[in-house]
Amino acid sequence: MLTKYRALLCAVDCGSLTKATESMHCTQSALSRMILDLESLWGFQLLIRSKSGVRPTPDCLKILPLLRRICAENELVRDTVMDIRGVLCGTVRIGVFSSIATFWLPHVIARFGKAHPDIEFEILMGDYSEIEDWVAETRVDFGFAALPVSKRVKALPLHEDELLAILPETHALADREKVSVADLAKEPMIMLEKGRQAEISNMFEKQHLQANVKFRTFDDYALLSMVENGIAVGVLPKLILERLNYRVEVREIEPPCSRIISLIVNGSTGLSPAASRFLSVFENELAMRMSLKPKIKEFLCKLQCDQN
Numbered sequence: 001m002l003t004k005y006r007a008l009l010c011a012v013d014c015g016s017l018t019k020a021t022e023s024m025h026c027t028q029s030a031l032s033r034m035i036l037d038l039e040s041l042w043g044f045q046l047l048i049r050s051k052s053g054v055r056p057t058p059d060c061l062k063i064l065p066l067l068r069r070i071c072a073e074n075e076l077v078r079d080t081v082m083d084i085r086g087v088l089c090g091t092v093r094i095g096v097f098s099s100i101a102t103f104w105l106p107h108v109i110a111r112f113g114k115a116h117p118d119i120e121f122e123i124l125m126g127d128y129s130e131i132e133d134w135v136a137e138t139r140v141d142f143g144f145a146a147l148p149v150s151k152r153v154k155a156l157p158l159h160e161d162e163l164l165a166i167l168p169e170t171h172a173l174a175d176r177e178k179v180s181v182a183d184l185a186k187e188p189m190i191m192l193e194k195g196r197q198a199e200i201s202n203m204f205e206k207q208h209l210q211a212n213v214k215f216r217t218f219d220d221y222a223l224l225s226m227v228e229n230g231i232a233v234g235v236l237p238k239l240i241l242e243r244l245n246y247r248v249e250v251r252e253i254e255p256p257c258s259r260i261i262s263l264i265v266n267g268s269t270g271l272s273p274a275a276s277r278f279l280s281v282f283e284n285e286l287a288m289r290m291s292l293k294p295k296i297k298e299f300l301c302k303l304q305c306d307q308n
Contacts, residue, residue, distance in 0.1 A: 002074055005067045007034040008046060012064065013139075016053040065137045069269065072138040076272050083273035090274045093122040095131035095143030097194070098220055099239040100261070104144075108285045112278055119274050127194035127218075135264050141275040146199060146259040154267040156299040159292060163203060163257040164241065166227045166234040167249040173233070174249040181253060185209040188232040194218045200235045203257040224248060263296065267303060276300065 011020040011031065021028045039046050046060040056064060079090040096105065101123060109121060124131075124140055131143040136152040149155045165179040173179050173187070185204055191213045192200055204211045214232050217223050223234045224246040237259055241250060263279075265271065271279070279296050286292040 002071065004034040004038050005071055007031050008038060008060075009064070009067055009071065011035060011047060011054055012056050012060070014053075015055065017049075068138045072269060076270055079272040079274060088116050088274055088277060089118050090272055091120040091122055092272075092275050092278050093124070093140040095124045095126060095134040095140040097127060097131065097144065098125065099237065100144045101125060103239055103242050104282075104286075107289065108278070108282045111285065112281045115281075116274070116277070119278075132264060135266050138266055138269055141271055142263060142265045142279070145262060145264050147262050149262065149264055153264045154299075154303060155262040155264045156294060156296065157260050157262045158286065158294045159239075159261045159290070160258045161237045161239050161261050163200065163235050163253055163259065164238055165251045165253050166224065166236055166241075167251060168227055168230040168233070169247055169249055170230065171233065171249065173251070176251065178254045179251045181207045181209060181255065181257070184233060184235065184253070185211055188212055188214040190215040190217060190223050190226050190232045190234040192217060192220065192223055192234065192236060199237075199257070199259045203235070203253075207255075263294070263299070265300075265303065267306070270304065271300065 007020070007024055007026075010023050011017055014020040014023060017028055017031055021031050024031060035046060042063075044059045045057050047054045048057055075090060082089050094105070105123070112119070122140075124134060126134070128145040128149075131140075131145050132149055132153055134140040135143045136150075144158075145155070146161075147155060147157065165173070165184060167174045167179070173183060181203060185207075189211050191211060193216050201211065215226065217226075220236060220240045223236065224244075226232065227234050227248050228246045235253070239261075244250070279300065283294060283296040286294060
């Protein structure tokens with residue numbers, strides 16, 4: 001039955017039976033038969049099929065979180081048994097936004113992979129709300145998002161990431177050491193918006209100001225390119241600017257504004273041995289590279305005690 005559950009989840013996540021068969025390593029007829037068996041057993045349609053692919057029915061959406069939990073718990077049992085036998089295996093699934101995927105994860109994955117070459121990784125890119133959904137539904141083992149988060153997940157603050165003004169090189173505000181929120185509100189702006197990621201618009205609201213938004217984008221580097229070409233000004237978190245290859249000016253903002261990057265996990269399900277081991281390496285990497293001491297181990301131990 002677990003194989004049939006995984007077949008359905010894979011079809012939903014891929015949005016295509018053809019792509020799902022590649023992931024499941026089976027024929028399309030075998031995959032379709034497993035899904036039809038579930039539909040026959042439960043008495044309702046699970047997938048809506050069209051030329052563009054497949055999508056879950058409303059009834060299917062109700063049962064997906066339960067199926068994800070069942071499969072996740074089964075994987076946790078399997079991985080724990082293998083860990084007891086001294087074999088670390090499985091897949092670490094992580095929900096991230098772009099700057100974490102670019103600047104934090106590669107070093108940790110490289111270091112972890114050398115010690116544990118049999119561990120596979122699945123990195124899902126999304127905005128804060130998508131990542132929170134994935135964690136709550138056990139689609140990923142853990143994720144990263146900015147505070148605040150809902151009560152569906154548990155969060156550990158890791159890093160305060162300052163928001164900075166991004167200006168064309170010849171812009172009048174580039175002559176200043178710092179730029180005020182009020183000054184930015186007067187300028188044509190390119191607004192970075194990704195789902196619930198609204199810390200930049202919130203920055204203006206806190207000062208009872210309204211940004212003069214001329215363009216909106218969900219891509220960090222599109223914003224940088226547009227500012228470089230003098231189209232407008234922008235605001236980005238400092239982490240995105242670690243490797244700045246654009247001809248722009250970067251200034252601090254007054255009053256200071258920031259986002260709190262946090263580790264988020266599902267508070268009701270345990271982490272696999274591989275995911276726990278990875279986070280241990282991640283914690284050490286943050287301490288060495290960024291002088292951060294997030295106390296991830298204590299955070300996870302407390303969650304485990306609460307679950308018991």
